[in-house]
Amino acid sequence: MKVVKEVFVCGGKLIKLSHKSISTKTSMNVNVYLPKQYYSQDLPRKERIPTVVFLSGLTCTPDNASEKAFWQFQADKYGFAMVFPDTSPRGDEVASDPEGSWDFGHGAGFYVNATQEPYAQHYMMYDYIHKELPQTLDSHFNKDGVAKLDFQDNVAITGHSMGGFGALSGYLRGYSEKRYKSCSAFAPIVNPSKVPWGQKAFKGYLGDERAQWQAYDPCSLIKNVRRTGDDKILIHIGDADPFLEEHLKPELLLEAVKSTSWQGHVQVKKVHGFDHSYYFISTFVPEHAEFHAKNLGLI
Numbered sequence: 540m541k542v543v544k545e546v547f548v549c550g551g552k553l554i555k556l557s558h559k560s561i562s563t564k565t566s567m568n569v570n571v572y573l574p575k576q577y578y579s580q581d582l583p584r585k586e587r588i589p590t591v592v593f594l595s596g597l598t599c600t601p602d603n604a605s606e607k608a609f610w611q612f613q614a615d616k617y618g619f620a621m622v623f624p625d626t627s628p629r630g631d632e633v634a635s636d637p638e639g640s641w642d643f644g645h646g647a648g649f650y651v652n653a654t655q656e657p658y659a660q661h662y663m664m665y666d667y668i669h670k671e672l673p674q675t676l677d678s679h680f681n682k683d684g685v686a687k688l689d690f691q692d693n694v695a696i697t698g699h700s701m702g703g704f705g706a707l708s709g710y711l712r713g714y715s716e717k718r719y720k721s722c723s724a725f726a727p728i729v730n731p732s733k734v735p736w737g738q739k740a741f742k743g744y745l746g747d748e749r750a751q752w753q754a755y756d757p758c759s760l761i762k763n764v765r766r767t768g769d770d771k772i773l774i775h776i777g778d779a780d781p782f783l784e785e786h787l788k789p790e791l792l793l794e795a796v797k798s799t800s801w802q803g804h805v806q807v808k809k810v811h812g813f814d815h816s817y818y819f820i821s822t823f824v825p826e827h828a829e830f831h832a833k834n835l836g837l838i
């Protein structure tokens with residue numbers, strides 16, 4: 540891992556990194572915010588700082604959320620680190636949308652492992668996000684026997700739009716092994732198999748076989764995952780979001796959880812007047828931060 544830049548922000552630092560990924564066979568960029576507690580002498584030696592992973596939406600790089608979501612204030616308030624990964628592999632050697640559209644290919648990896656060529660060469664975003672990246676960050680930051688940051692055990696996941704889908708999908712797929720302690724989403728695509736952008740991505744990355752799609756689709760996964768403990772999922776969505784009716788359809792998730800162990804434990808908060816932008820995300824980040832801080836045992 541190479542540190543590209545360190546930026547002072549709030550009481551901590553945003554570390555911009557790049558590294559060679561085994562999963563994507565490309566160089567990947569990732570931003571990590573280390574909160575003020577990381578730099579404090581008072582941190583009890585045995586307690587590691589938990590992390591919240593934010594998966595961004597279509598077209599985004601690690602910088603969009605780092606600059607516009609205002610997570611850093613909340614990370615300092617509760618004492619968690621933030622991880623902002625990229626949304627796809629990139630580079631001249633990485634196939635993208637044949638028509639050059641922004642909803643597939645570069646910046647639109649949909650956080651799945653592609654099985655279809657030419658995408659299967661590089662678009663292994665599920666393995667990258669949920670397996671390789673946490674291990675790589677752990678090795679980089681927790682050197683010399685001093686483990687101050689927890690990238691693998693006490694971790695929450697959230698995301699926006701395509702990234703909200705990625706968060707829900709990763710949380711539910713890893714649920715039996717308690718991969719993530721907490722999950723939330725901002726304007727997520729909840730049922731990609733049923734909406735145009737999801738269908739385009741799944742067809743391109745996973746092929747025509749619908750059974751492969753179900754293995755990533757939150758509305759299918761949640762029916763087969765038995766909820767335990769006090770787990771809840773928190774979702775915000777703006778009623779002025781231009782993608783609401785065609786691509787997001789949060790009512791499909793509420794329909795899917797009916798008569799399951801999740802009924803009443805998936806909270807979809809439709810908020811008046813908000814659109815799909817980072818103005819919307821940053822407004823509700825404090826509520827999501829508090830939700831994750833509780834689930835990570837910070838409050």
Ligand SMILES: CCCC(=O)Oc1ccc([N+](=O)[O-])cc1
Nearest residue numbers: 596597599700701702728782786
């Ligand atoms: C259904 C929407 C899929 C998606 O990820 O859309 C996005 C559109 C715009 C942005 N953005 O401007 O950051 C992000 C996601």
